[in-house]
Amino acid sequence: MKGLPATLRYENHVGAASGDFVILHGRFSGHGLPAAWVVADIVRMEGDVLAEHWDVIQDEATREQSRSGLPMFGDRFPG
Known part of the structure; x- marks a missing residue:
């Protein structure tokens, strides 16, 4: 974590969780890139230990880029 910016x-x-699997949907911002990332993290637990991890990362779409007209995250587009 030392290499990550303080911002x-x-x-x-x-x-959401089902059995040993957990999925988290979130947004990373302040990483110094032009667009925030919308991320789905999927983990498999074995007891109290994280056994496996996968993620899907995509730049957050602007209003102009959205085909549906809806934001990818939350209820509004990034500012």
């Missing part, structure tokens, strides 16, 4: 922020939007 990095994470906002969790939703979490």
Whole structure:
């Protein structure tokens, strides 16, 4: 974590669990790149230990880039 900027922020939007699997949907911003990342983190737990991790990362779409006209995260587009 030392290499990450102090400005990095994470906002969790939703979490769900089924058996040993947990998924978290959130946004990373403040990482110094032009667009925030919308991320789905999927983990498999074994007892209290994280056994496996996968993620899906996508730049957050602007209003102009959104085909549906809806934001990817929350209820409004990034400012």
